[in-house]
Amino acid sequence: MRSKRFWRPYVTRAHLRPGSPEWEELCQRCARCCYEKLEYCGEIFYTASPCPHLDESTQRCRVYSNRTVEQPDCAALTPEIIAMGVLPQGCPYRRFAPDSPLPKISSELPDEIRRQLNLDL
Ligand code: SF4
Ligand code: SF4
Numbered sequence: 001m002r003s004k005r006f007w008r009p010y011v012t013r014a015h016l017r018p019g020s021p022e023w024e025e026l027c028q029r030c031a032r033c034c035y036e037k038l039e040y041c042g043e044i045f046y047t048a049s050p051c052p053h054l055d056e057s058t059q060r061c062r063v064y065s066n067r068t069v070e071q072p073d074c075a076a077l078t079p080e081i082i083a084m085g086v087l088p089q090g091c092p093y094r095r096f097a098p099d100s101p102l103p104k105i106s107s108e109l110p111d112e113i114r115r116q117l118n119l120d121l
Pocket of ligand 2: 061
């Protein structure tokens with residue numbers, strides 16, 4: 001019988017249910033996705049505005065275990081949400097939707113839209 005050796009935790013897709021400990025472990029806690037985003041003409045644009053619950057000195061969420069109550073528009077990551085292209089390049093969850101578009105930054109929005117939204121970036 002052939003055996004396999006793994007030097008790193010062996011996580012199968014079956015374990016990777018959204019919300020499972022293995023799923024949560026994929027997060028690098030970089031907090032890059034904890035900034036306000038805008039959708040314009042089907043594309044996602046990041047702004048420089050952090051979520052009010054983000055501690056910018058530690059890059060940690062202050063309400064993580066209760067975030068969907070404290071911040072109702074904090075979307076739980078699911079394959080469907082990931083496929084919208086809301087996660088930045090290098091985020092480990094992008095592997096579940098590798099063809100999803102990369103988000104842009106709000107400075108790439110048309111000037112008129114930035115003025116309407118009063119965006120600094
Ligand atoms: S961008 Fe990805 S790795 Fe970084 S905090 Fe968000 S989900 Fe975690
Ligand atoms: S509630 Fe927490 S996890 Fe959700 S966007 Fe805000 S800081 Fe990030």
